[in-house]
Amino acid sequence: xxxxxxxxxxxxxxSLVDKVEVRLLAFFKENNLKPGDAIPKELDFAESLGVSRTxxxxxxxxxxxxxxxxxxxxxxxxxxxxxxxxxxxxxxDPTLLGEDTLKQLFELRLILEMGMxxxxxxxxxxxxxxxxxxxxxxxxxxxxxxxxxxxxxEIAFHGKLYQMSNNSTLQKFxxxxxxxxxxVYLKETKNTDLDGYHFSGGKFISHRMLFENLKVGxxxxxxxxxxxxxxxxxxxxxxxxxx
Amino acid sequence: xxxxxxxxxxxxxxSLVDKVEVRLLAFFKENNLKPGDAIPKELDFAESLGVSRTxxxxxxxxxxxxxxxxxxxxxxxxxxxxxxxxxxxxxxDPTLLGEDTLKQLFELRLILEMGMxxxxxxxxxxxxxxxxxxxxxxxxxxxxxxxxxxxxxEIAFHGKLYQMSNNSTLQKFxxxxxxxxxxVYLKETKNTDLDGYHFSGGKFISHRMLFENLKVGxxxxxxxxxxxxxxxxxxxxxxxxxx
Numbered sequence: 330x331x332x333x334x335x336x337x338x339x340x341x342x343x344s345l346v347d348k349v350e351v352r353l354l355a356f357f358k359e360n361n362l363k364p365g366d367a368i369p370k371e372l373d374f375a376e377s378l379g380v381s382r383t384x385x386x387x388x389x390x391x392x393x394x395x396x397x398x399x400x401x402x403x404x405x406x407x408x409x410x411x412x413x414x415x416x417x418x419x420x421x422d423p424t425l426l427g428e429d430t431l432k433q434l435f436e437l438r439l440i441l442e443m444g445m446x447x448x449x450x451x452x453x454x455x456x457x458x459x460x461x462x463x464x465x466x467x468x469x470x471x472x473x474x475x476x477x478x479x480x481x482x483e484i485a486f487h488g489k490l491y492q493m494s495n496n497s498t499l500q501k502f503x504x505x506x507x508x509x510x511x512x513v514y515l516k517e518t519k520n521t522d523l524d525g526y527h528f529s530g531g532k533f534i535s536h537r538m539l540f541e542n543l544k545v546g547x548x549x550x551x552x553x554x555x556x557x558x559x560x561x562x563x564x565x566x567x568x569x570x571x572x
Numbered sequence: 573x574x575x576x577x578x579x580x581x582x583x584x585x586x587s588l589v590d591k592v593e594v595r596l597l598a599f600f601k602e603n604n605l606k607p608g609d610a611i612p613k614e615l616d617f618a619e620s621l622g623v624s625r626t627x628x629x630x631x632x633x634x635x636x637x638x639x640x641x642x643x644x645x646x647x648x649x650x651x652x653x654x655x656x657x658x659x660x661x662x663x664x665d666p667t668l669l670g671e672d673t674l675k676q677l678f679e680l681r682l683i684l685e686m687g688m689x690x691x692x693x694x695x696x697x698x699x700x701x702x703x704x705x706x707x708x709x710x711x712x713x714x715x716x717x718x719x720x721x722x723x724x725x726e727i728a729f730h731g732k733l734y735q736m737s738n739n740s741t742l743q744k745f746x747x748x749x750x751x752x753x754x755x756v757y758l759k760e761t762k763n764t765d766l767d768g769y770h771f772s773g774g775k776f777i778s779h780r781m782l783f784e785n786l787k788v789g790x791x792x793x794x795x796x797x798x799x800x801x802x803x804x805x806x807x808x809x810x811x812x813x814x815x
Contacts (some may be wrong), residue, residue, distance in 0.1 A: 332793075342741075367673055374802075385631070390630070390634075390637075391633075391637040394637040394638065395637065396635040410669065410670050410673075411669070415662065426654070427653050427655065429740075430653075430741060433739045433741035433742065434741060436691065436742070437739070437741065437745075438684075438741050439687070439690075439741055440684055440685070440687035440688050440691070440737075440742065440752045441683055441687055442687070443684050443686065443688075443689070443690070443795075444682070444685070444686035444687025445686075445687070446686070446689070447682075447686070447799070447806055448679065448683065449719035451810050459739060462790055481664035494683075496679050496680070497672075497676065498673060498676035498680065499620060499676065499679070499683065502680075540596075548799070549795075549796060549799075552686075552792075552795055553792060556690070556791070563690060567694050
């Protein structure tokens with residue numbers, strides 16, 4: 330290879346539409362455009378960027394798919410406040426995600442439930458607490474005396490906690506992670522006999538105990554109780570690490 | 573209005589492309605297609621669904637934008653394992669997100685940092701700890717003796733913690749939330765005089781103290797230390813709630 334050829338940069342093979350997408354996003358930013366602002370016409374972008382209208386149209390179509398722009402009657406296209414959850418939702422299919430990603434999303438759930446305690450104590454209302462107690466009571470009414478995780482009971486109780494965090498982004502995030510939780514959870518419980526489970530902290534922390542803790546405890550005591558409640562899931566996460 | 577007209581259902585004005593997108597996703601699921609599997613041709617979908625090729629093409633283009641399918645030379649289109657972070661990345665522009673969403677994403681950061689303790693203790697390596705100590709030492713070398721949050725120091729230390737969690741989805745998530753953190757953080761520090769800040773737990777917990785805690789403590793002691801370290805941010809989050 331000659332010296333000259335060594336210094337040649339490889340041809341940029343990135344697609345033209347990719348480049349135009351990036352340029353459009355940069356244009357919105359540089360011009361400080363806000364949601365609701367009209368954006369220039371397809372033809373004007375095409376002329377400025379020196380590309381075909383078809384390329385601009387495809388790039389704009391992508392931005393529409395991502396929820397960043399929308400078409401308005403008589404106004405052309407305007408910028409839109411993107412729904413960060415909606416995009417996630419469409420791709421969150423456990424059968425399409427890899428094992429690693431599923432495992433990491435399940436860990437993310439444990440992290441969120443451990444971390445939300447302060448927001449629960451800050452935002453809990455009497456109405457919330459009453460509803461949470463109803464959930465616990467309904468659960469106890471069908472209790473078999475054995476420690477059993479059943480998915481619907483888990484979702485009812487922990488879902489209510491997410492709702493009580495008073496953070497709708499977190500709550501939507503949890504909702505769309507649910508299929509992933511189901512998926513990992515079912516695999517996990519197949520291999521775990523909870524009746525014979527040895528809890529390092531002594532005894533099992535039930536939903537009732539978590540409820541009582543949220544009533545009279547502090548974020549600190551609640552986090553410790555939640556950690557013990559989630560112990561089989563943590564153990565499972567750590568065990569599959571060392572495999 | 574006559575009785576008959578009352579019972580007429582409104583015309584469904586949802587776009588045809590929306591419907592085809594949903595039908596394609598359902599088709600992949602029902603047929604248990606996995607990443608790497610080839611999918612039927614545009615024309616075949618069009619015939620089965622009774623819509624034009626243009627409509628199918630646009631729906632497939634959307635799925636390509638979302639990273640769910642890709643075109644392969646000589647193989648047509650195949651299903652792809654979607655990168656759940658990549659879609660987020662393109663829309664995560666703080667100037668386009670609403671104030672509520674920004675606030676909630678910032679709260680999400682606090683939740684993640686409070687919740688990740690167990691994974692730090694489980695996965696920390698000597699190399700990680702050495703690097704974390706270097707970060708703390710470099711920070712102290714430029715210390716002014718006052719409690720000051722500066723964004724680059726925060727990112728270096730807390731970014732390393734995310735990395736040590738050994739969860740690449742969490743880490744990518746943190747990376748793409750960074751512009752949001754910057755944005756909220758700068759607004760927050762403008763209104764907070766940390767030198768005169770009263771910490772309810774007594775004194776301020778520094779990065780050095782967090783590091784020492786991670787070295788000799790437990791997830792429980794680390795969570796309590798992290799809570800006090802993040803106290804100004806929590807206070808800020810709670811204060812803006814009550815406004």
